[in-house]
Amino acid sequence: MLKPRPETVRMSQNSCDQNANNYMKISTTGPKVDWAAMEAAFEHNAPQSSSYLDLHNGRVVNIVDSRVEDYEQRDAIRREPSRFVRLTPASSREQYRWMERFVTSVEDGALRDRLILAIDGKGAFRRFKDVLLSYPVDRDRWFEYRSTLLRIYISEWLDARDMTLGEAPPWGDLAQPEEPDVPLEKPAGARGEGPSDALRRRARDLIEELPALELPAAVAYLGFLGQHMPSVEDTEH
DSSP: OEEEOOOOOOOOSOHHHHHHHTOOEEOTTSOOOOHHHHHHHHHOOOTTEEEEEETTTOOEEEEETTOGGGHHHHHHHHHOTTTEEEOOOOOHHHHHHHHHHHHHHOOOHHHHHHHHHHTSSTTHHHHHHHHHTTOHHHHHHHHHHHHHHHHHHHHHHHHTSOOEESSOOTTOSOOOOEEESSOOOOOOOTTSOOHHHHHHHHHHHHHHHSOGGGHHHHHHHHHHHHHHSOOOOOSOO
C-alpha cells in the first residue's frame, strides 16, 4: 500500500514567522531569483564546475574550472564573496536514492525488475533512463517525481541559510511523494552478488556449457548486442 511520507517542506510568506522558524526570508528588497537556472544548477553535479547565486540580481552564475572565458566571473566572486552564495547540488548518492525510492513505487513487476537491474553498478543513471524510454507513462511519472524531490531539496537548502530573497520559490508548499513504506530489496545471487553480477555469472556458466562449435555464433551475437546497446556512461543525470 502506498502511503505519503511526512511533509518536510513548509514555507511562509510572513517574514516574521520565517525569522522565528528559520524559514527563508522574503522581502521586496531581495533579488528575484532565476528559478529555472536554480533547478538546473542543483541537479547538475559535475566535477570541476560550480554554481553561485548572485544576491544582487538573482542570477545563477555557472563556473567551469577549465573554461578560460569564466575568468572574469571567478575574479568577481573572489572580490565580493558576500555577494555570491555557492550552491550545493544534490549529490550523486542522494539522486541515486531518489531512483531507488522511485523503483519501490513502480507497480509493474516486470518494469520494476528491469529497473532494479539497471541501477545496479556503474552506469546506473544512464541505464535507468534507457529502460524508461520504453515506458512513457512511467518515464513521465519519474520526471515529475524527481522534480518534486529536487524542489524539496532546494527549499530545505534555502531554509537552512540566512539570506533574503525577493520572492518564494514558485512551486509553493511541497510534500514528499507517496511510496511504499518498505526498503528496496535487490535480489542477491547465491554468493552474495548483486543482481547484475549474478546474471553475468550465469551467462558465463552458459557459455562454458556450449559446444565449441557454437561459440563463434555466441561471441558474434554478444558483440552485436554490445555495439547496438545505448551508452551506459553517466554523462548526465
